[in-house]
Amino acid sequence: MSEEHGFSKGLAGVVADATSVSQVQGEVGRLIYRGISIEELAEKSTYEECAFFSLYGKMPNQNELNKFTTEMKASRVLPKAVEAVISAAPRSAHPMAILQAAISAIGFEEHPVNLKNEEMNIHSATKIISQLATAVARISRERRGLEPVAPNTDLSHAENFLYMLNGEIPNKDEARMFDVALILHLDHDFNASTFAARVVASTEAKLSLSISAAIGALSGPLHGGANEKVLEMADSIGAPQNAKAWVANALATKAKVMGFGHRVYRTMDPRAKVLRGMLEKLVATKKEKDTYETLRIVHDTMIEELSKTSKDYIWPNVDFWSGALYRLMGIESIDFTPIFAVSRVAGWSSHIIEMWRDNRIYRPAxxxxxxxxxKYVDIKNRK
Ligand SMILES: CC(C)(COP(=O)(O)OP(=O)(O)OC[C@H]1O[C@@H](n2cnc3c(N)ncnc32)[C@H](O)[C@@H]1OP(=O)(O)O)[C@@H](O)C(=O)NCCC(=O)NCCS
Known part of the structure; x- marks a missing residue:
């Protein structure tokens, strides 16, 4: 239909706007945040440093980073109305639905948008980045029938999130792995949720309401929901020895294998490589190895089988390994997509702030x- 009518279905390949926040170089499997490769950021940086870099467009010096970190820590406690929205949700609700409502509730008290006051908008974004993590941890604990854990200002963003989620200070190695996972998910140019955030913010809607739209987009299984689905797939495969036959059947029946494929990457997603490296280190320290083994066989079989077909451009994406990593950290799979939002919120905010410098409402044709x-037919004459 799209070719026949001269448009690009799903906006594939359409350049909708310009950005300096990040670039996906799909042919070579490279991702840069403001020019720096994510491999280098994952090795040397922290989530807080990358969030500052993304929002302000420059790497912070030590003083700037200290100030930013202090501001993030000071913003962690949720407004009472947001806590009330979370508590009012049925325990059966998906956490992304609760999160979307909770972040909308931040809008109850958010000041109206002033495009000219970028400093103020960055402060609002910093608060939302900080509070979204608290909201995700609280939603998870309430679902599990546990008391919420108050934020701990001695801890980094990643450490504090794991602490609020599990009620225990995480060990340093796992906290660092989680920090790296947050860095890897921070931004990804015009992915669906970022585009949704930009569309809403282009109407000069409040930051929280634009972020809330992005959360809705991220919740779908074709976007952020995929890592949860990858673990469902691993569980349904049952055991590593079933994985090869399972892949053969999936390919024969044209079923989509979750965690594979990407609109832009035509080779391995660089984030998948870093995540796999961390997962292998963590697996070596744990007794439970079956999920990793099952995924490893799915991964290798997919690559081998697809390389024999015209679909050799389908490779693992960021969602293939992240769920297995989080599971080994004791995180339930239903919380994986909200955790994606804990990271991506810095990217969404950075795109909005960038866009507001020279805003024009998005209104395609x-x-x-x-x-x-x-002809209009009167209702009594209709068949
Ligand atoms: C990411 C995704 C939505 C990209 O979608 P897209 O660019 O519109 O690509 P399409 O869905 O049109 O796929 C093109 C072809 O590759 C096939 N394909 C794409 N992803 C596949 C997968 N994960 N497993 C098997 N086949 C796949 C499609 O079936 C389609 O085949 P066809 O031409 O015979 O119909 C898609 O690859 C997908 O659904 N992947 C699984 C979900 C996932 O991991 N999402 C996370 C993304 S970071």
């Missing part, structure tokens, strides 16, 4: 394919 001149 549609190819109308309906009838041109229908």
């Amino acid at each position: 549609a190819k109308y394919i309906g009838p041109a001149d229908e």
Whole structure:
């Protein structure tokens, strides 16, 4: 339909705006945040440093980083109305639905948008980045029937999140792995949730309401929901020895294998490589190895089988390994997509702030394919 009517279905390849926040170099499997490769940031940086870099467009010096970190820590406690929204949600609700409502509730008290006051908008974003982590931990604990854990200002963003989630100070190695996972998910140019955030913010809607739209987009299984689905897939495969036959069947029946494929990458997603490296280190320290083994066989079989077909451009994406890493940290799979939001919120905010410097409402055109001149038939004369 799209070719016949001269448009690009799913906006594939359409350049919708300009950005300096990040770039996905799909042909070579490279991702840069403001020019620096994510491999280098994952090795040398922290989530707080990357969030500052993303929001302000420059790497912080030590004083700037200290100030930013202090501001993030001071913002961690949720407004009472947000806590009330979380508590009012049924325990059966998906955490992304609760999170979307909770972040919308931040808008109850958020000041109206002032495009000219970028400093103020960055402070609002810093607060939302900080509070979204608290909200995700609280939603998870309430679902599990546990008391919420108050934030701990002695801890980094990653450490504090794991502490609020599990009620224990995490060990340094796992906290660092989690910090790296947050860095890897921070931004990814015009992915669906970022685009949703930009569309809403282009109307000059409040930051929280634009972020809330992005959360809705991220919740879908074709976007952020995929890592939860990858673990469901691993569980349904049952045991590593079933994995090869399972892949053969999936390919024969044209089923989509979660955690594979990408609109832009035509080779391995660089984030998948870093995540796999961390997962292998963590697996070596744990008794439970079956999930990793199952995924490893799915991974190798997919690459081998696809390389024999015209679909050799389908490679693992960021979601393939992240869920297995989080599971080994004791995190339930239903919390994986909210954790994606804990990281990506810095990217969403950075895109909005960038866009507001030179804003124009997003309003694309549609190819109308309906009838041109229908007659109105009175209801009593309709069949
Ligand atoms: C990411 C994704 C949505 C990209 O979608 P897209 O660019 O619109 O690509 P399409 O869905 O049109 O896929 C193109 C072809 O590759 C196949 N394909 C794409 N991803 C596949 C996968 N994960 N497993 C098996 N086949 C896949 C499609 O079936 C389609 O085949 P066809 O041409 O015979 O119909 C898609 O690859 C997908 O659904 N992946 C699984 C979900 C996932 O991991 N999402 C996280 C993304 S970071």
